[in-house]
Amino acid sequence: MPCLKKTFVASAALTLAALASLPLTSQGSDGSAVAPVASFPVVKTVTAAAAVAALKPATPAAIDLESTDVETVRAQLKTDTIKWGGKPVQTLDEASRILLAQAAAEEAGLHEVGLTYEDVYGIIEAETSWVQRTGASKDGTPNLGLAQFEPRTAKAYGIEDPSDPVQAVYGAARYMRDAAEWASGRVAGLKLSPEQHALKVREGVSIYYNLSIKGRNKWDGQNADELPVETQRHIRNARAGAQEARQLVAQLKA
Numbered sequence: 001m002p003c004l005k006k007t008f009v010a011s012a013a014l015t016l017a018a019l020a021s022l023p024l025t026s027q028g029s030d031g032s033a034v035a036p037v038a039s040f041p042v043v044k045t046v047t048a049a050a051a052v053a054a055l056k057p058a059t060p061a062a063i064d065l066e067s068t069d070v071e072t073v074r075a076q077l078k079t080d081t082i083k084w085g086g087k088p089v090q091t092l093d094e095a096s097r098i099l100l101a102q103a104a105a106e107e108a109g110l111h112e113v114g115l116t117y118e119d120v121y122g123i124i125e126a127e128t129s130w131v132q133r134t135g136a137s138k139d140g141t142p143n144l145g146l147a148q149f150e151p152r153t154a155k156a157y158g159i160e161d162p163s164d165p166v167q168a169v170y171g172a173a174r175y176m177r178d179a180a181e182w183a184s185g186r187v188a189g190l191k192l193s194p195e196q197h198a199l200k201v202r203e204g205v206s207i208y209y210n211l212s213i214k215g216r217n218k219w220d221g222q223n224a225d226e227l228p229v230e231t232q233r234h235i236r237n238a239r240a241g242a243q244e245a246r247q248l249v250a251q252l253k254a
Contacts, residue, residue, distance in 0.1 A: 001127075001135070001143045002153045002175050002209055065099075068107040073100060074166050084131050091130050092165060094248050097121060100169050101245065108173035113180035114198060115205070118242040120173050123147075123209060125241030126234045127172075132163060147172035179208035187221035202242075206235040 066072060077096040081088050092100065101124070102117035110116065124130055127148045135143040141150050144162035146169060154162045159171040183204020184197075192200060200221055207219050210231045219227060224235065 001137055001148050002150065002157075002172075065103055065106060068103045070166050070170065073103045077165070082131075089131060091132070095252055097124075097130055098245060098248055098252065100166065101173075104169045104173035107170055108177050110173060110177055110180075113177055113184070114201060115176060115180055118245040119176065119202060119205065119238070120169065121245035122238040122241030122243075123172060123176060123205070124169060125244060126206065126237035127209075132165070144168075147175075149175075175209065176205055179205040182208050182216075186219060190221050202239070203235050206238045207231060210234040 066076075076099060078093045079090045079096070080093040082091055083089075084091075098117070098121065101120040105111070105115065105117040105120050110119070124146055128146050130146060132146055134145075135148055137143060137150065143150060144154065146165050147162070149157070149159060149162050149168065149171060151162075153175070154171060157171040157174050159167045162168055162171075180201055183201045186204055187197060187200045190197075190200070203224055204219065204221070207216050207224070207227065210216075211219075211227070215228070215231075224232060
């Protein structure tokens with residue numbers, strides 16, 4: 001549930017030193033009790049170069065993109081009818097989800113902050129399981145569309161119609177870029193291996209996406225198990241969603 005932050009982080013370059021809580025965000029979980037997010041042992045300090053190297057995705061392109069142009073991507077999308085809550089609903093088919101996540105990641109330059117289309121897929125999976133809906137924040141503010149943006153945040157990230165899947169997922173990817181830069185700044189002082197740093201950044205992306213400014217700023221990179229249970233579930237579901245994306249790509253390429 002992205003909410004508007006007071007100051008936007010510049011997204012022109014990755015700066016490691018200065019590099020939202022609803023039931024809806026828990027869709028896609030298995031319904032089991034949420035385990036605390038694991039903390040990592042203290043190891044050697046990550047240099048800037050090592051951290052960037054660890055964040056650089058090794059994930060190959062899932063689908064050959066003709067363009068990241070919104071209308072070009074939209075023309076390639078297809079839908080399926082699925083049962084949701086006992087009722088038939090229209091949602092993007094699996095190949096279209098991967099295509100849209102990949103286009104959004106590329107358009108936002110997520111590779112520059114170490115994220116991939118798998119992370120975009122995972123965040124949307126954690127938010128709505130790719131099923132269009134309207135939710136609400138604790139204060140009653142509506143959360144709209146696949147990416148569950150609050151209206152002000154949607155506008156700030158160039159989303160004119162949050163119910164439009166292409167606009168929503170593109171906006172989510174841009175928001176995730178800011179989230180990754182914020183998360184890197186939060187953990188910059190921790191002694192983490194490059195791999196641990198990369199995991200912490202992804203953890204931070206969920207926290208940034210799921211919590212308010214006040215809530216997210218309680219995270220210090222080591223206390224995720226003290227955050228709201230919905231946020232812990234979001235972290236877990238986003239990771240599971242990224243794994244689902246990898247599995248889908250393998251199936252699509254088989």
